[in-house]
Amino acid sequence: AETPVHPPHALSHTQMKAVAVVVGGACAAYLLYRRSLLAYVHGDERAEGHDEAYAAKPVIIFCSRTVKSADASKYTETFAKFAAEAQGGDYGVRACFSFIDRDKPDTVVQFLWFDTPEGVVKLMKESKPWCDLTDYYSGSAETDIQQFWTGSVTDELKAAAAKVPNVKTGAHFGPRADSSTDASTPPLGFGSSIRGFIRPPSSPGFKAGAPVIWVSKRKIKDGKMADNIKYWGILSEMQYVNAPGCVATIEVTADDAPDYLWSCRIFTDFDTGFVAHFPMTSPSVLYHGLRYVLPTFDSEPWPYSYSFSTPEWMEKIVRYNDGNKAFNQYHWAKGLIGPMPDFAK
Numbered sequence: 001a002e003t004p005v006h007p008p009h010a011l012s013h014t015q016m017k018a019v020a021v022v023v024g025g026a027c028a029a030y031l032l033y034r035r036s037l038l039a040y041v042h043g044d045e046r047a048e049g050h051d052e053a054y055a056a057k058p059v060i061i062f063c064s065r066t067v068k069s070a071d072a073s074k075y076t077e078t079f080a081k082f083a084a085e086a087q088g089g090d091y092g093v094r095a096c097f098s099f100i101d102r103d104k105p106d107t108v109v110q111f112l113w114f115d116t117p118e119g120v121v122k123l124m125k126e127s128k129p130w131c132d133l134t135d136y137y138s139g140s141a142e143t144d145i146q147q148f149w150t151g152s153v154t155d156e157l158k159a160a161a162a163k164v165p166n167v168k169t170g171a172h173f174g175p176r177a178d179s180s181t182d183a184s185t186p187p188l189g190f191g192s193s194i195r196g197f198i199r200p201p202s203s204p205g206f207k208a209g210a211p212v213i214w215v216s217k218r219k220i221k222d223g224k225m226a227d228n229i230k231y232w233g234i235l236s237e238m239q240y241v242n243a244p245g246c247v248a249t250i251e252v253t254a255d256d257a258p259d260y261l262w263s264c265r266i267f268t269d270f271d272t273g274f275v276a277h278f279p280m281t282s283p284s285v286l287y288h289g290l291r292y293v294l295p296t297f298d299s300e301p302w303p304y305s306y307s308f309s310t311p312e313w314m315e316k317i318v319r320y321n322d323g324n325k326a327f328n329q330y331h332w333a334k335g336l337i338g339p340m341p342d343f344a345k
Contacts, residue, residue, distance in 0.1 A: 058198045059117050059150040059157070060248065060264055062215045063110040064101070064304070065167070066139030072100070075108065075136040076337050082129035083338030086112070087345075092119035094201075095213070095341035099308075099330050106138075109306060111213060113266075113341070115201050117150065117157035124160050134165060141168040147215075147262050149250045151198060168256070193229055196236040196250035201343075205247045205268050208344040210332055212274065212309040212317070214265040217254060219298035225259060231292040238285050245273025247343065259298075268343055274317055302326060 067075050076098075083096040092115030101107040114120045124130060137144070144167040150157075161169050199205060220228050236249055247266045254260040267273030279285055307314060307327035314331075317324050332340060 057116040057152040059114045059120050061112040063146040065108050065137050065144045067108050067136050068138045069106055071136040078129050078132050079337050087339050091123045092116050094343050097338035099335050117154050121156045121160045140166050149264050194252045195233045197240050198248045205244045206343045207268050210310050211341055212267040212313050215306045216263045216302050217304040218302050219300040220259050220296055221298045224296040228296040235293055239277045243276035245269030246277045
């Protein structure tokens with residue numbers, strides 16, 4: 001039999017099959033993405049439980065405080081007492097820890113998780129070490145910050161946040177970014193929108209083991225904040241369904257800089273948390289994130305960038321996505337002030 005002769009540049013049968021698979025896969029990915037997008041925009045297929053998770057009671061707080069150099073050891077001792085009291089008491093505290101800032105030796109960072117706003121108020125009223133810590137701070141509202149993320153608020157929580165001296169409070173105590181409720185005058189005047197979710201503690205992702213906690217303040221390209229809010233909101237709904245080991249992924253526009261956002265991520269499992277929140281094998285999540293969310297971010301270095309984890313976690317995470325090198329790494333086994341977070345308590 002004669003060997004068939006193909007016209008110049010013609011594809012072989014095998015090549016045509018490969019092209020068909022690629023084109024078919026691309027079409028399927030686009031249809032999956034459009035389905036997710038339309039469901040979100042038209043509200044006819046919201047992620048089950050997502051709104052309840054947004055309105056859940058947990059309160060997350062991140063602080064950066066300047067400490068008198070002569071009192072650094074006293075601060076460490078007092079905060080350790082405070083953290084043990086907080087996490088060991090009946091305040092609903094699952095995380096209460098601090099580190100000396102590696103790049104600024106006169107600065108400390110603090111991270112706290114409360115199951116309810118009532119726990120915040122109760123602890124601030126009852127804890128003597130909490131009051132004693134103010135003796136060691138030397139900063140002001142120009143240098144020190146306390147950032148809140150929460151989907152629930154009380155007047156008592158607002159009052160407690162406002163009473164912390166010599167610190168700038170960033171918070172948005174109000175409705176989610178896509179809510180029709182008027183959010184033009186947040187109670188403290190901080191933040192313009194909040195998006196993402198904090199899962200309630202009854203969720204299966206609350207389990208024992210060392211978590212990964214990320215906190216960052218990021219620059220959004222000029223004029224792109226509205227796009228970031230819209231498209232990241234869609235992505236967070238996908239993550240709520242796909243990533244049960246991500247117990248919080250929440251963002252708020254910075255009050256002092258409308259082109260910046262404050263971001264918090266908490267993962268309790270590598271596969272069902274970190275990988276699942278941006279899986280390379282999910283066409284809809286991958287396409288939406290790369291096409292619409294990531295292009296809104298500016299290339300400017302992040303003014304605040306912290307990762308709290310084990311070194312093994314971050315080694316795997318950076319190997320998975322090299323962009324996560326942007327986080328300044330702090331490891332639980334080196335320099336932790338206070339107990340290990342316990343999301344299973």
